[in-house]
Amino acid sequence: MTDIFVNLPTSDLDRAKAFYTALGASLKPEFTDDNAACVVWDEHIYFMVLTREFFSTFTDKQVADPATTALVSTAFSRTSREEVDRVVEAGLAAGGSEPREVQDYGFMYSRDLDDPDGNSLSFLYMDPVAAEQGPEAYLAEQGQQA
Template structure:
């Protein structure tokens, strides 16, 4: 079995967050979703668990961080093309997120942008041409 990742994010408004993550390419898995959590599937190996603050608090004794005031993690998600990077950021901005809180990065062989979700979590969609990497690195 391939190793999988489940990113757990606290969200203030679960229905709003589900709509946002659907708009950027996630599909809600009803088997692992209820009125306190939603499993958003991006691939066979990448899942984002959206948890109400109350549900999230059940997994940690630490306070829930305000992602708009502090950074704990930056989430990078690979894309198949530059166009897919741009489309994801545009979809995020159209559904209540913020486009490009960080600078765009274009290194020829690698292209990336960023967006904030409605709760302030920062995502960095990126595309990389692995075949061009050795030439660029040399």
Template structure:
């Protein structure tokens, strides 16, 4: 079995969250979806589990952070700059907040970020790996 990552996110409205993630390019896996959770597939190895607050609380007793805070910054890569901009446009059109952090453009690396309707922050990035190997570490 390949190594995979399952990102679990608490959501206030499961149907709205599913529609948002489908709009930005995730696919739903109905095998792992019910009225308390939805499995949204980004790639063969990356899955996002959208969990109602009640379902979330079956995994942890820790409080759910408010939508105005950031517990993690989730980063996903894209094949080109246009794809980064496209997902930001889609996020904005479906109640996401585009450019929640400042856009970064170093020529060899480009990134923008958005918050989903529940405040989870995603960084979308493109990088020219050959050019990146020639760069100094960004601080």
């Protein structure tokens, strides 16, 4: 099994911890201190939210400002449209912002959420038929054409 660690810079570590725990993640205290917080999404997916200063010690490149520069958008699937809405609404209440309108393609429903630093997240629900067989199969089942 592979564990995934996504490193994100933050200008306010306490604010970032509050934001991600409001989305339903937890913190791993053994890897959380004044420089970093280990945000646990599930048993194999973690965010290491690092102060910008500490983040810069892991690279010789300039650290981009996520408020103005998009480098990556991390997407999480959810079990329903309602779950997508619930997690995004929790993120908005915790200081996040929604940079785009809802994307509803029938077979896939997604919403984007920027954390308070501007790091991009997406939450999506995909119909099980479309997820397994592709959007064309879902549309055919609905009597539609691609």
